[in-house]
Amino acid sequence: MDNGLSRRRFLTRGMALGCSLAASPLVTPVSLAATAGENRLVVIVLRGGLDGLDLLRPWGDAGFAALRPNLAADRPDDLMLNDMHGLHPALSPLVPMWRAGELGFVQAVSTPYRDKRSHFDGQDILEAGTPGLGQGGARDGWLNRLLQGMDGVDARTAYAIGIDPMLLSRGAAPVSSWTPEVDMVLSAPGLALMQGMYEGDPDMAAALREAVVLAESDGDAAIFEAADGEMMQALADDTQPAGARAGKRHVQVAEFAARQLAADARIACFSIGGWDSHRKQRNTLNGPMRSLADTLTALRDGLGAVNWGRTTVVAVTEFGRTVRENGTQGTDHGTGGMMLLAGGALRGGTVHGQWPGLDEADLYQRRDLMPMDDVRRWAGWAIRSSFGIDKGYLERVVFPGMTLGGDPGLLL
Amino acid sequence: MSFDPVMAETRFGCGLSPKVPRPQAVDAMIARLKEPDAAALEFPVARFDTFRDTFETYTALNRERRRLDDAGGESAGVREEAKQLMQSMRRRNLEWAWQAMMRCTWTRDGFRERLAFFWFDHFAAYGKGRLYKLLGSTYVEEAIRPNLARKFEDLLIAAATHPFMLLFLDQHRSVGPNSAFAQKKGGTTGLNENLAREVLELHTLGVGGPYSQDDVRQLAELFTGLSWNYRKGFRYLESRSEPGAETVLGKRYGGADGSLEDIHAVLRDLARHPVTARHLSTKLARHFVADTPPEPLVAAMTSVYLDTNGDLAAVYGAMLSHDDAWRSDLGNVKRPVDFVASGFRALAIAPELGDSWRPRDFRRYLLAPLTLMGQPWERPPGPQGWPEEDSQWLSPQGLAARLQWALSAPAVLSDPLPDPRAFVTDALGGEVPSSVTFAARAAENRVEGIALVLMSPAFQRH
Known part of the structure; x- marks a missing residue:
């Protein structure tokens, strides 16, 4: 990316777009989301079924180490958060965040989904926020229904970022979507010709204006002085297979989210995948764990102290995994899982929720961590504490069938 | 306005081709639909049912691998065999996507390709398992294409009871609560309303249609018994069927014993329902003509639908014979798949190119771009299919991704x-x-x- 920046002669937005930008309905300054307030919410979907017991290891439970001879082989002291819990080694960069009170967890939670343990259905239920599939036929996501209940929402208020389709944010309320993988590259004269073609087509012209703005805010240049060798090289780089460029994709996503949240946006969502660890989990989860740690630090650094102080990050997954290691040093699809919380707005340094225990009789169907609470309740409190959303709206519309219950005091 | 050869290709086909002649009349477009599926013969795609052996092999390999792993044995050989099987299936999956593009590029019957996409979307489904998810094209080939110019009831029966749909909506696991199977298994089985709901809400009457939760439940009970497994294929299993008659929209189906005939009977009745006629006519007109289609056009199509008991070719004929269908002030934004396919067609991309491509080439120049444009190949957002509204397809990200493809792909596809x-x-x-x-x-x-031409509003809109 370094050489990319120096190679790409970056034109400023003003030069490339002239005054046409001011006319965009999407970027008028009045859209400051004043009614959404100043608080920020980031929702991360951890796809594949995160093994909460590997991320947040319950060392204090005498049964834990015996259930996981490989995965719980060593217990580094510097990763211990309290007497009971230690972090996964790849999350060591997050220890300072925990100490600063900006990281927390909810243990033994789950969606209402039970028994079939399918990724697809589990993710659909997680993102729809409903008690089950085909019940009420929700085709939109809970984050979108949240937006539908907020005043003054426009296309700048919420962003769905990344290449994965997000049911979470789909629905009637406007949500901007962008992924840094879309790397718009065009010469300034080419852009002018395109704008000329779009003069009689206001919808396409508006989409183009917005695309240029977003493309220039995702970390690399969009508009080049000329359609010469350098632009063509940038174009060729962009069609490299994902593997060649993917190393820092999650950081680009987080940086883009932070940039939008530092401006007009109040809500952002994206996914981190790779959690389906059936095999050799000690190796396979290092990558996703590092991505998660990088993402949280990139959000914190990108937002800056003031805005990070107004931010709550909620990371959820479709289900937990079996408490026992399987025959291939991994874990299989389970039930009770874990929710991660972060942000400067958080009253962190706490592991919330009840601990069900790991004795066989304490497990769900004698195999999975027993879910002690509805993950939607905790997401509901994060929302209510951030945006002051009405309790009835949360229980009826955002999370139908959920009971909000007592305030756990998640935020400062 | 009335028939126009250019609009016949752009609005109702896969776009203009510098090589393939344009249709010359509405009658010729409809007649061609009734002829053999020439594009499918020239660019073949396998059918779903031919993969039952593959499922069996793959399942057996996985079972053997687990057995060896659990016993502490050496599973590397079995693992390698399973991996190679998956690799060859992934290759075929990519080739089928290429075949779909080639059909659009070289067909004289672009309307058929558009209809195949339309009905796949109407009966949207995708595979959830590692192997299933590669087989979307084979479902279209088996359930959709052979039926898209027949009666709607034939298409409905073929698609809604197809194994790919049964698996997608877990219908194959739905068991009548009082069936013999449920009695034997105790409390671990149950009714699944998913398919019944989608048939009423999406496939036939439509979401505002005259049905109640009770109709959903009764239809779900009637559907019990529909089953598929790779060993035996599609079967109706009496043992899983809920005993007794069911009442759907006020009409009783079945007696003491269930049967596949009862299921076909209710689907036929739903297909011929006036509300279904109106729902499908509206949806076709929205898809091909405009987000808000002119009422006279929809009315004409609905009327023909009802007169012919849902003869789809006649309904298409009613659409294409109506002046409103050809109004130049109407139109839609192309969806990503239509945009890319019409780009292939305009560039007259040679079929042989695909033979030399490695998997990553298909991904780089076809599949990854479609995902970035917002329409991942054969992975609709859910049973409701892709949105019709132009506003959904004119997102900044979608437009930027189209531009990225328009700049990078043509030079690779077409040299010079x-x-x-x-x-x-x-x-x-x-x-x-x-x-x-x-x-x-x-x-x-x-x-x-080239990119600017592909990005012009005239090319982006049908």
Whole structure:
């Protein structure tokens, strides 16, 4: 990316777009989301079924180490958060965040989904926020229904970022979507010709204006002085297979989210995948764990102290995994899982929720961590504490069938 | 306005081709639909049912691997065999996507390709397992294409009871609560309303239709018994069927014993329902003509639908014979798949190119771009299919991704690239807005010139 920046002669937005930008309905300054307030919410979907017991290891439970001879082989002291819990080694960069009170967890939670343990259905239920599939036929996501209940929402208020389709944010309320993988590259004269073609087509012209703005805010240049060798090289780089460029994709996503949240946006969502660890989990989860740690630090650094102080990050997954290691040093699809919380707005340094225990009789169907609470309740409190959303709206519309219950005091 | 050969290709086909002649009349377009599926013969795709052995092999390999792993044995050989099987299936999956593009590129019957996409979307489904998810094309080939110019009830029965749909909506696990199977298994089985709900809400009457939760439940009970497994294929299992008659929309189906005939009977009745006629006519008109289609057009189609008991070719004929279908002030934004396919067609991409491609080439120039444009190949957002509204397809990200493809793919697909000034006519026909002609001439190089033509509003809209 370094050489990319120096190679790409970056034109400023003003030069490339002239005054046409001011006319965009999407970027008028009045859209400051004043009614959404100043608080920020980031929702991360951890796809594949995160093994909460590997991320947040319950060392204090005498049964834990015996259930996981490989995965719980060593217990580094510097990763211990309290007497009971230690972090996964790849999350060591997050220890300072925990100490600063900006990281927390909810243990033994789950969606209402039970028994079939399918990724697809589990993710659909997680993102729809409903008690089950085909019940009420929700085709939109809970984050979108949240937006539908907020005043003054426009296309700048919420962003769905990344290449994965997000049911979470789909629905009637406007949500901007962008992924840094879309790397718009065009010469300034080419852009002018395109704008000329779009003069009689206001919808396409508006989409183009917005695309240029977003493309220039995702970390690399969009508009080049000329359609010469350098632009063509940038174009060729962009069609490299994902593997060649993917190393820092999650950081680009987080940086883009932070940039939008530092401006007009109040809500952002994206996914981190790779959690389906059936095999050799000690190796396979290092990558996703590092991505998660990088993402949280990139959000914190990108937002800056003031805005990070107004931010709550909620990371959820479709289900937990079996408490026992399987025959291939991994874990299989389970039930009770874990929710991660972060942000400067958080009253962190706490592991919330009840601990069900790991004795066989304490497990769900004698195999999975027993879910002690509805993950939607905790997401509901994060929302209510951030945006002051009405309790009835949360229980009826955002999370139908959920009971909000007592305030756990998640935020400062 | 009435029939126009250019609009026959752009609005109702896969776009203009510099090589393939355009249709000359509505009658010829409809007649062609009734002839053998020439594009499918020229660019074949396998059918779903032919993969039962593959499922069996793959399942057996996985079972053997687990057995060896649990016993502490050496599973590397079995693992390798399973991996190679998956690799060859992934290759085939990519080739089928290429075949779909080739059909669009070279067909004289672009309307059929558009209808195949339309009905796949109407009966949207995708595979959830590692192997299943590669087989979307084979479902279209088996359930959709052979039926898209027949009666709607034939298409409905073929698609809604197809194994791919049963698996997608877990119908194959749905068991009548009082069936013999449920009695034997105790409390671990149950009714699944998913397919019944989608048939009423999406496939036939539509979401505002005259049905109640009770109809959903009764239809779900009637559907019990529909089953598929790779060993035995599609079967109706009496043992899983809920005993007794069911009442759907006020009509009783079945007696003491269930049967597949009862299921076909209720689907036929739903297909012929006036509300279904109206729902499907509206949806076709929205898809092909405009987000808000003119009422006279929808009314004419609905009337023909009802007169013919849902003869789809007649309904298409009613649409294409109506002046409103050809109004130049109407139209839709192309979806990503239609945009890319019409780009292939305008560039007349050679079929042989796909033979030399490695998997990553298909991903780089076809599948990854479609995902970035917002329409991942054969992975609709849910049973409701893709949105119809133009506003959904004109997102900034979607537009930027289209531009990225338009700049990067043509030079790889077509060597040498055509002259942009000539390509304007190839892609857009005779009447071209002056700003597009100007852009093609003024572009700094061929790559940008071709991209600008592909990105012109005239090319982006049907």
